[in-house]
Amino acid sequence: MLDIKLIRENKAQVEQSFLKRLNKKDFDLDTVINLDDNRRHLLLQVEKLLAQRNKASKTKPDAKTIKEMKALGEEIKNLEEQLKKVEADLLAKLSTLPNILADDVPAGGKENNQIIKTFKKPPHFDFEPKNHVELATNLGLIDYQRATKMSGSGFWAYTGDGALLEWALLNYFIDFHRKHGYQFIIPPFLLNEKSAYISGHLPKFKDDLYWIEKDGLCLNATSEMMLGNYHAEEILPAEKLPLKYFAYSTCFRREAGAYRAEERGMVRGHEFNKIEMFHFAKPAESWDSFAELLKYAEELVAGLDLHFNTVQLAAADCSAAMAKTVDLEVWIPSMKIYKEVSSVSNALEYQARRGNVRFKDKDGRNQFVHTLNASGLATSRIFPAILEQNQQKDGTVKVPKVLQKYLGKKFLGK
């Protein structure tokens, strides 16, 4: 959510930013400002009347005062109702507005995304390469059939070396983050509706989440949902910032809609494992945090020796809460396509404002922190990328060097 003061005082700049990702007809700042005028006016009136009543209630009043206060009470109730409605309207309108974009984010949609860095070259095969579903099945790494029998389409089971490879990836990520001093959190995987709202996933993603009807809880779609809520309603000690966390969770997504050929296998499932990095930072330092998260995400993928691109997303491709997003996209040879494996974003104070996460600055004033998140990483696309990019002529798969110690072998299938 944006600061209403920012909108009031810098209307032209706000509008200019919005136009990078929205059409003019899709937002209306004047209505928002009018609602706020209204709100301020009512608030002032109510507080004045409340002060009057408080004064009278300090002592035992006489009959005349009681009569007056009774009338005053009615008036207060009336105004408060109006105020409540205006506040709700304002909140609803404000919630639909996106974040202010960073200056270097190109306007427009996906077509304006820019590759800013490329790691390695796509592998060249002097044989007919297989896709990851075939490789995983042949090598006994993934059991699609039995998982589908138990849970339906979009699920798979890791088996044998496949399970070990999955766990090796997670261990590799965990060791990496610990080395950099990040604090490890395993949050609950189920969360309540309020938390999903604060993290910004409601109302937009309501249908993409799994809901436990009886308890009103949903399964997390990313541990960002929990990390964003972790310090909700807290005032953090300034000297502890930036707080750097990483969390593991299985992520659950309904992914309602048709499956496409390019999303078969493990590329888009209902359930996958992910480790997420997260920073709570002082505003002045949040772009340093961004640079650090991006660097670490790149190092993680590069450490696996895979070919991938770092891509600056254009305005309309960034999610609404984010001021800037850079994706890492890994090459999937059989699909001849790059797939996102990490998303590095700075939400500025947009999420912190919803969750009311603040710190005391050196003048003793409370300020919102900035929140940033980056996958580090999701396994479900790294796994197929490893299989496909590292496959050998004899059908085996070379294990990335950094994972060999966890698996105790250099090739899958040997």
Place this chain on the structure above:
RNA sequence: GGUGGGGUGGCUGAGCGGUUGAAAGCGCUGGUCUCGAAAACCGGUAGUCGUGUCAAAACGGCUCGUGGGUUCAAAUCCCACCCCCACCGCCA
């Protein structure tokens, strides 16, 4: 799932319709004393939002788990919900 107890300031804990934003103690902090310290004694000490200002002062709102209600007036009475503790039941 059931029964009982409970949620008050940084902490412990009193208050159970009206000068109570809240006793007392601890803690923290300023001072007296002392060469210095301890002890003792005297004083100060909740948060938050807003108006205001270069800052401040000052003023006002809200806050005793959360949200409603009753009342001229609620930490105190009523209702709902959340959380914590104890015991019983259930438990792949």
